Amino acid sequence: MDRTLFNDEHKAFRTAFKQFLVREVVPHQARWRDEGQVDREIWRKAGAQGFLCPWLDEKYGGAGADFLYSVIIMEELARAYESGFAMILHSDIIVPYLYSFGNEEQKQKWLPGCASGEIVTALAMTEPGTGSDLAALATTAVKQGDEWVINGAKTFISNGQLCDLVVVAAKTDPDPKNAHKGISLFVVEANRKGFTKGKRLHKMGMDSQDTSELFFEDCRIPAGNLLGAEGGGFMMLMQKLQQERLCVAIGAVTAAEQVLEDTIKYTKERTAFGKPISKFQNTQFKLVECLAKCEVGRAFIDKVVSEHVAGKYLVKECSIAKFWTTDMAQEVIDTCLQFFGGYGYMLEYPVTRAFMDARVQRIYAGTNEIMKVIVAKQIGL
Numbered sequence: 001m002d003r004t005l006f007n008d009e010h011k012a013f014r015t016a017f018k019q020f021l022v023r024e025v026v027p028h029q030a031r032w033r034d035e036g037q038v039d040r041e042i043w044r045k046a047g048a049q050g051f052l053c054p055w056l057d058e059k060y061g062g063a064g065a066d067f068l069y070s071v072i073i074m075e076e077l078a079r080a081y082e083s084g085f086a087m088i089l090h091s092d093i094i095v096p097y098l099y100s101f102g103n104e105e106q107k108q109k110w111l112p113g114c115a116s117g118e119i120v121t122a123l124a125m126t127e128p129g130t131g132s133d134l135a136a137l138a139t140t141a142v143k144q145g146d147e148w149v150i151n152g153a154k155t156f157i158s159n160g161q162l163c164d165l166v167v168v169a170a171k172t173d174p175d176p177k178n179a180h181k182g183i184s185l186f187v188v189e190a191n192r193k194g195f196t197k198g199k200r201l202h203k204m205g206m207d208s209q210d211t212s213e214l215f216f217e218d219c220r221i222p223a224g225n226l227l228g229a230e231g232g233g234f235m236m237l238m239q240k241l242q243q244e245r246l247c248v249a250i251g252a253v254t255a256a257e258q259v260l261e262d263t264i265k266y267t268k269e270r271t272a273f274g275k276p277i278s279k280f281q282n283t284q285f286k287l288v289e290c291l292a293k294c295e296v297g298r299a300f301i302d303k304v305v306s307e308h309v310a311g312k313y314l315v316k317e318c319s320i321a322k323f324w325t326t327d328m329a330q331e332v333i334d335t336c337l338q339f340f341g342g343y344g345y346m347l348e349y350p351v352t353r354a355f356m357d358a359r360v361q362r363i364y365a366g367t368n369e370i371m372k373v374i375v376a377k378q379i380g381l
């Protein structure tokens with residue numbers, strides 16, 4: 001199906017970003033996976049070329065572009081099987097918190113660095129004891145004079161090693177009766193005393209993503225590092241999680257499409273019993289089923305994207321998109337992997353890594369079960 005979302009300028013941007021990936025990312029992917037993180041320098045290179053936070057106002061170092069430019073970046077990263085360079089998390093998930101809830105002083109201090117790649121961001125909500133149940137988080141922030149003192153531990157934090165700035169969710173009111181209203185957001189610079197980066201975590205996929213533990217021990221930050229209103233953290237998170245879930249869904253559909261495309265090619269080349277394996281009816285039926293899932297997913301996701309760009313607040317649709325597309329991508333990639341036979345179990349094959357990378361999409365950005373909890377509430381159940 002023809003896609004109608006993008007104009008000629010978007011298409012030129014896609015070409016430029018693809019070239020950037022071919023030149024600056026793809027040649028390093030294997031080494032980044034071995035090293036467990038991407039090069040710090042790639043962030044500056046991406047910033048220098050305008051690929052970080054393209055939507056940001058020009059006065060803060062962005063291009064004032066629409067969300068579709070970010071969508072293009074998401075799609076091309078997925079097409080390049082790049083799962084470690086978390087520029088979407090930075091540009092379209094974390095920096096929007098600074099932009100939407102920061103005061104002018106905070107914006108001027110941090111946003112230009114976010115756009116240039118001088119500042120890499122992380123978002124620290126999840127803790128060893130709680131993830132889905134955000135209101136139960138145990139990290140505390142206590143006001144002492146003109147400082148906040150933060151204590152607690154976070155885990156599974158993307159960009160955990162490379163981050164220069166962390167948006168941290170902490171309890172400013174420990175009273176369990178105020179569980180939701182007791183959460184505030186803080187901006188912690190990585191060089192603050194009392195803040196330490198823990199170990200990089202070994203994962204089943206996304207090998208070049210530096211997902212880590214973070215620790216706060218009497219970490220003192222200025223009062224001015226509170227983001228938005230005290231006690232407003234939960235509401236801010238709920239507001240911004242829609243776009244995060246949409247970003248995950250866009251990546252999932254595109255990854256499924258890319259794997260399917262590569263699999264169709266492979267089945268035409270690989271022979272068994274004297275003919276290409278694409279000629280077996282089982283191969284054809286399975287691949288056609290995969291294609292149907294991708295096309296249905298694509299039609300839905302493009303519709304949600306266009307409504308999101310139009311400014312609609314789509315809690316139900318973004319939640320459905322997140323769980324349906326990530327479940328779908330996992331099914332499609334698993335089906336495709338089977339056609340690679342033994343090679344589908346070898347890590348040097350992109351389909352194998354796509355299989356490993358896809359699994360987490362059903363877990364992070366709110367688990368798929370939590371998505372259904374949200375949708376159930378939305379339809380009054």
Ligand SMILES: Cc1cc2nc3c(=O)[nH]c(=O)nc-3n(C[C@H](O)[C@H](O)[C@H](O)COP(=O)(O)OP(=O)(O)OC[C@H]3O[C@@H](n4cnc5c(N)ncnc54)[C@H](O)[C@@H]3O)c2cc1C
Pocket residue numbers: 122123124125126129130131132133155156157158159203206211360363364365366367368369370373
């Ligand atoms: C690679 C990776 C990167 C991540 N990056 C970040 C990051 O940058 N920042 C960050 O803050 N977090 C991050 N996370 C954490 C992620 O968001 C959490 O793991 C996720 O929200 C689930 O929380 P949990 O692990 O504590 O699981 P739990 O909340 O303990 O859930 C366990 C199981 O119980 C189910 N469950 C829980 N509550 C309900 C319910 N009400 N109804 C039905 N089922 C329920 C869940 O669906 C799940 O299946 C990352 C995780 C991974 C793996």
